[in-house]
Amino acid sequence: MHRTYSMRNNRAPTAQQMATPPPPPSSTKTGRFFGKGSLAHTFRRTTAGSFGPDLARKLAQLVKMEKNVMRSIELVSRERREVAKQLSLWGEECDDDVSDITDKLGVLVYEIGELEDQFIDRYDQYRVTMKSVRNIEASVQPSRDRKQKITDQIAQLKYKDPNSPKVVVLEQELVRAEAESLVAEAQLSNITREKLKAAFAYQFDALREHSEKLAMIANYGLSLLDLVDDQAVTPGETRPAYDGYEASKQIIIDCENALANWTFENAAVKPSLSIRQGQREGGFELEDEPLRGEGMEDWGEQDKIGEPAEATTSEVPAEEKGPAPVMAA
Amino acid sequence: MHRTYSMRNNRAPTAQQMATPPPPPSSTKTGRFFGKGSLAHTFRRTTAGSFGPDLARKLAQLVKMEKNVMRSIELVSRERREVAKQLSLWGEECDDDVSDITDKLGVLVYEIGELEDQFIDRYDQYRVTMKSVRNIEASVQPSRDRKQKITDQIAQLKYKDPNSPKVVVLEQELVRAEAESLVAEAQLSNITREKLKAAFAYQFDALREHSEKLAMIANYGLSLLDLVDDQAVTPGETRPAYDGYEASKQIIIDCENALANWTFENAAVKPSLSIRQGQREGGFELEDEPLRGEGMEDWGEQDKIGEPAEATTSEVPAEEKGPAPVMAA
Numbered sequence: 001m002h003r004t005y006s007m008r009n010n011r012a013p014t015a016q017q018m019a020t021p022p023p024p025p026s027s028t029k030t031g032r033f034f035g036k037g038s039l040a041h042t043f044r045r046t047t048a049g050s051f052g053p054d055l056a057r058k059l060a061q062l063v064k065m066e067k068n069v070m071r072s073i074e075l076v077s078r079e080r081r082e083v084a085k086q087l088s089l090w091g092e093e094c095d096d097d098v099s100d101i102t103d104k105l106g107v108l109v110y111e112i113g114e115l116e117d118q119f120i121d122r123y124d125q126y127r128v129t130m131k132s133v134r135n136i137e138a139s140v141q142p143s144r145d146r147k148q149k150i151t152d153q154i155a156q157l158k159y160k161d162p163n164s165p166k167v168v169v170l171e172q173e174l175v176r177a178e179a180e181s182l183v184a185e186a187q188l189s190n191i192t193r194e195k196l197k198a199a200f201a202y203q204f205d206a207l208r209e210h211s212e213k214l215a216m217i218a219n220y221g222l223s224l225l226d227l228v229d230d231q232a233v234t235p236g237e238t239r240p241a242y243d244g245y246e247a248s249k250q251i252i253i254d255c256e257n258a259l260a261n262w263t264f265e266n267a268a269v270k271p272s273l274s275i276r277q278g279q280r281e282g283g284f285e286l287e288d289e290p291l292r293g294e295g296m297e298d299w300g301e302q303d304k305i306g307e308p309a310e311a312t313t314s315e316v317p318a319e320e321k322g323p324a325p326v327m328a329a
Numbered sequence: 330m331h332r333t334y335s336m337r338n339n340r341a342p343t344a345q346q347m348a349t350p351p352p353p354p355s356s357t358k359t360g361r362f363f364g365k366g367s368l369a370h371t372f373r374r375t376t377a378g379s380f381g382p383d384l385a386r387k388l389a390q391l392v393k394m395e396k397n398v399m400r401s402i403e404l405v406s407r408e409r410r411e412v413a414k415q416l417s418l419w420g421e422e423c424d425d426d427v428s429d430i431t432d433k434l435g436v437l438v439y440e441i442g443e444l445e446d447q448f449i450d451r452y453d454q455y456r457v458t459m460k461s462v463r464n465i466e467a468s469v470q471p472s473r474d475r476k477q478k479i480t481d482q483i484a485q486l487k488y489k490d491p492n493s494p495k496v497v498v499l500e501q502e503l504v505r506a507e508a509e510s511l512v513a514e515a516q517l518s519n520i521t522r523e524k525l526k527a528a529f530a531y532q533f534d535a536l537r538e539h540s541e542k543l544a545m546i547a548n549y550g551l552s553l554l555d556l557v558d559d560q561a562v563t564p565g566e567t568r569p570a571y572d573g574y575e576a577s578k579q580i581i582i583d584c585e586n587a588l589a590n591w592t593f594e595n596a597a598v599k600p601s602l603s604i605r606q607g608q609r610e611g612g613f614e615l616e617d618e619p620l621r622g623e624g625m626e627d628w629g630e631q632d633k634i635g636e637p638a639e640a641t642t643s644e645v646p647a648e649e650k651g652p653a654p655v656m657a658a
Contacts, residue, residue: 024450024453025450026399026403026449026450026452026453041404041408058415058418058419058422059419061415061419062412062415062416062419065408065411065412065415066412068408068411069405069408069409069412070355072401072404072405072408073405074355075370075401075404076398076401076402076405079370079394079397079398079401080398082394082397083391083394083395083398086387086390086391086394087391089387090387090388090390090391093387094521095518097522098521098522098525101525102525105529112536120355121353121354121355123355124353124355179564182564182565183564185564186562186563186564186565186566189424189562189568190559190561190562192423192427193426193427193557193558193559194559194561196427196430196431196554196557197554197557197559200434200550200551200553200554201551201554203550204547204548204550204551204554205547205551207441207543207544207546207547208544208547208548210540210543211539211540211541211543211544211547212540212541212544212598214536214539214540215536215537215540215541215544215596215597215598216598217536218533218534218536218537218540219533219537219598221529221532221533221536222529222530222533222534224529225525225526225529225530225533228522228525228526229522230519230522230523230526232519232523233515233518233519234515235508235511235512235514235515236511236515237515239518267544268544268597268598269541269544269545269548269597269598
């Protein structure tokens, strides 16, 4: 992560990168015939926000780029499901145990693809929410422009003939414009904050569910592997008959149940509950999203993992007390 | 997941799908100008395995399709990092609190992209391992062909003149060919199993680490959101000055530490350790990958989440005992 803790500065190597030597870069990252990215994506990104009011330009671009992300995830999801089918297809011709396990592995991989597909739908909720911020930004622009225009007119007129009666008229207009603009800016400020929080609450909650389910699947997949008899056989020797059908099916059933029964309450990477939940639930439509208080518990939990964090977290609550009451509103 | 627990049958709606009504399908899934997938990907998938020995064809295809998956993940990763930059860029012009938080959110999203990039490298380990299975398959093909060819010659010769001395010569050749083929098949059987297990151990371990780290980031992201002052202001009213800089920076620091200190031992979706670890560690190069025993504990853990699983897991260990000793070899 960025040692500078800001996207707006250059980044230093992360603690993680320094701690663990990375594997060799993937061979798929080189030798492309069709260029790095998709034409459609580049086009969408570059053209976005080139029309419409300046104020909303950057956000309009962001929304378009999110669309690219989602299209790409969709591609991954579809290709993963193809891979799952192919894996099972290949295994079918192998011995019983390999055939059964590859088939079951295929089921798990296919499920990953399915989850990714569902994730896209939820990610879209985030994107649509950000869109609404873009819209309010776009709608505020005119009132700013109008105010600016009148101010300029007055300045110009005062220069040409200071005593013109039009100055008074314009100044009254300016007062009205300023009033309108005040309201608009207040709306912008309120809606931006509300929607920003809602949008990222959507995204992060979707991400939490998605990634925890993937971790589950990975664990079940690993226990499937144990059913493959990988004892070396000598030429001519026959393997003991495969008896893992029930076990492998059981693993899939358990995995299915575990996935179906996952909720934010029993999340594994879990921020423990806090007294503030009641207040926050009103905040936006997401019952399960964690609270400020949870956030802190969460750091507490992370401490088990990261000693360095431990040293520092103690101050954080103090830091956070400030805006805390505001959250209740 | 597949109610039939096999990729080779049609699938029924999952318990999950029946339990939770899905959100509306993402708007990005419709209205494409450039077709569903990438030309390059379709080309790679369709041409794969159309050359080379039949035996290795399906696996060759699988390997190519995995390459597609990785390319797509790479696209997601790159676009996510672009999004992160854009998010921070947009926020920069907003008020202090929004500016700071979007910047920090950008850092987290960028980190997700970084992790995805690292995941690709580890996924490639899986792909390369599957490649080695493809290679042994390809190398076994000739010995099969040779054996077949000789058998045909003998049959043909016996038909033309049964007393020809060449029959004896050919039959001796056949014996040799059979011996060679026996060895080849044994090698195929051994290497396929060993590599299959190693390959998916790579993939699932990479997936475990990746997804748990994403879940962490999501949790930290949610606590970042709490720093945004979303109390509605009336026109003209000014917001209290933003004082969350330290807190937001602290969250990023904690997140960074938590990520850097994540290990398989302190995984949250955690299979608890078992006595068999010593045996399995020799198995393949991955120290941390879970064991048969862990697998079972793991189901135990999942039971907390999924009651239905609880009812059934009890039998599984019995099922698994069979191949268990083999694992040590």
